[in-house]
Amino acid sequence: MSEGISQPDQPQTLEGHKGDKDLFSKFDDIIAMRQGLLDSGVEDPFNLVMEKVLSPTRAICNGRETILLGTYNYMGMTFDPDVVEAGKQALADFGSGTTGSRVLNGTYQGHKDVEEALKDFYDMDHAMVFSTGYQANLGIISTIAGKGDYIVLDIDSHASIWDGCAMGNAEVVPFKHNDIEAMEKRLRRIPGDAGKLVILEGVYSMLGDVAPLKEMIAVAKKYGAMVLVDEAHSMGFIGENGRGVVESAGVIDDVDFIIGTFSKSVGTVGGFCVSNHPKFEIMRLVCRPYVFTASLPPSVVATACTSIRKLMHGSNKRAHLWENSKNLHKGLKDLGFQLGTEEPQSAIIAVIMPDLQQGAAMWEALIQNGLYVNLARPPATPANMTLLRCSLCAEHSEEEVGEILEIFEKSGKAVGII
Amino acid sequence: MDRAEVDAKIREIAEPFNKKGVTITEDTSFQNDLEFDSLTVMDFVAEIEDEFDIIISMNQQAEIEKYGQLVDAVTKMQAD
Ligand SMILES: Cc1ncc(COP(=O)(O)O)c(C=O)c1O
Numbered sequence A: 001m002s003e004g005i006s007q008p009d010q011p012q013t014l015e016g017h018k019g020d021k022d023l024f025s026k027f028d029d030i031i032a033m034r035q036g037l038l039d040s041g042v043e044d045p046f047n048l049v050m051e052k053v054l055s056p057t058r059a060i061c062n063g064r065e066t067i068l069l070g071t072y073n074y075m076g077m078t079f080d081p082d083v084v085e086a087g088k089q090a091l092a093d094f095g096s097g098t099t100g101s102r103v104l105n106g107t108y109q110g111h112k113d114v115e116e117a118l119k120d121f122y123d124m125d126h127a128m129v130f131s132t133g134y135q136a137n138l139g140i141i142s143t144i145a146g147k148g149d150y151i152v153l154d155i156d157s158h159a160s161i162w163d164g165c166a167m168g169n170a171e172v173v174p175f176k177h178n179d180i181e182a183m184e185k186r187l188r189r190i191p192g193d194a195g196k197l198v199i200l201e202g203v204y205s206m207l208g209d210v211a212p213l214k215e216m217i218a219v220a221k222k223y224g225a226m227v228l229v230d231e232a233h234s235m236g237f238i239g240e241n242g243r244g245v246v247e248s249a250g251v252i253d254d255v256d257f258i259i260g261t262f263s264k265s266v267g268t269v270g271g272f273c274v275s276n277h278p279k280f281e282i283m284r285l286v287c288r289p290y291v292f293t294a295s296l297p298p299s300v301v302a303t304a305c306t307s308i309r310k311l312m313h314g315s316n317k318r319a320h321l322w323e324n325s326k327n328l329h330k331g332l333k334d335l336g337f338q339l340g341t342e343e344p345q346s347a348i349i350a351v352i353m354p355d356l357q358q359g360a361a362m363w364e365a366l367i368q369n370g371l372y373v374n375l376a377r378p379p380a381t382p383a384n385m386t387l388l389r390c391s392l393c394a395e396h397s398e399e400e401v402g403e404i405l406e407i408f409e410k411s412g413k414a415v416g417i418i
Numbered sequence B: 001m002d003r004a005e006v007d008a009k010i011r012e013i014a015e016p017f018n019k020k021g022v023t024i025t026e027d028t029s030f031q032n033d034l035e036f037d038s039l040t041v042m043d044f045v046a047e048i049e050d051e052f053d054i055i056i057s058m059n060q061q062a063e064i065e066k067y068g069q070l071v072d073a074v075t076k077m078q079a080d
Helices: A023-039 A081-094 A109-122 A133-144 A159-168 A180-189 A213-222 A280-286 A298-311 A315-335 A356-368 A398-415 B003-017 B038-052 B058-063 B067-079
Strands: A050-055 A058-061 A064-068 A126-130 A150-154 A171-175 A196-201 A226-230 A257-261 A271-275 A348-353 A374-376 A386-391
Touching: A064 A356, A064 A398, A081 A298, A109 A126, A109 A271, A109 A298, A126 A133, A126 A280, A133 A159, A133 A196, A133 A226, A133 A257, A133 A271, A133 A280, A150 A159, A150 A180, A159 A196, A171 A180, A171 B058, A180 A196, A180 A213, A180 B038, A196 A213, A213 A226, A315 A348, A315 A398, A348 A356, A356 A374, A356 A386, A356 A398, B003 B038, B003 B067, B038 B067, B058 B067
Parallel strands: A150 A171, A150 A196, A196 A226, A226 A257
Antiparallel strands: A050 A058, A058 A064, A126 A271, A257 A271, A348 A386, A374 A386
């Protein structure tokens, strides 16, 4: 689950009303809900403009200097001098864009280089780069699991996973979030000769909780299923080499596909799939969201390549990010906030709000006090919770985390939540 | 199990999910009458699946709008 503002990750059919004026009538309820929130006078949480970005952790937002605590820029690579320099060089040498698909005129040396960097980073045989992480999930899932195949997936999966399932026309069987037994029951009932794909995420971005991958992948393998793990929120940070929860759980050799993104720890834009499957390269010809779109600009793949290679040696930054996560979690808990997980499990700390109204008020108090967090609201959230999602950065200093806690205390008291 | 037995069993399972005590007939709609949201649907479907040891994929769920259609589908699946 993730960025859905007014819709859940799992796609839904909106019903129009009788006597509809036009095709937009089905959005009337959403328009009214949004208007209701704005009429209550809060600053629009979904219309924030960053006028100036000062660093991975600071920006001028709506005219105020603001600490950024909701950008998924986990490793703070966006202003790394080597990364920025690589991008400038590629822009000068290769131009602003490729104007073509990867399979035609859109594969430059930089695309090959970033795929090599990914193979080295994950120590895997194959790497395929897509224009976004959304397209990586859409493409790989819809291509490998087709009509008659079964996909077993967590109910809290990201929108790109749901959309990939729908596009491929496979039988889709969801199970309760992180419930190993529910997953096993479903796998057991699938016809033995059917193709099976289990889809999991390392870190779930709503609550920042981690999946029990060791147990789940063992179950998937017992039933002969292939396994795809989306490690969007763990790359560069979790696991000894930053390969994700699959690495920290010791099961990286048992997964068939890892999906990732350049839009979080890597600090640019793009998506990828890495795999050891001997036939993996055929994906480049049969995967429509790979073929029928233009490839990433040369400057983007150059920044991604440099960033990924630097992340391989990021153990000090990883250690500092863990400290930040632990400090923020403990501090918020001590202040009396209700959090998404008992212990910090990732670089996401979700603060649970009593309801949408108070959540929106708290978000506004934080932004006015100079702190940006991510507001997540029903229906995009599990159990219809309203959450303030905080994502930490390795570039947040210890003092900054202290400052963040002060802003939370001041705002929480003003709104009456603590 | 015949259709009547399946019907009785599903009614029993539906009971705790029917928060407003709507009278369930063959034509009762899960979305409009019972107002099930996606999480409720998942829990409800999981209980039926466990009871009858079947799978009702989301693709199959998409075809089922009304209570009677669910009883028909489950009756058929558990007989196969
Ligand atoms: C779990 C998960 N998968 C995939 C994506 C898509 O990544 P991208 O931003 O590269 O499209 C995201 C991010 O939004 C995500 O949270």
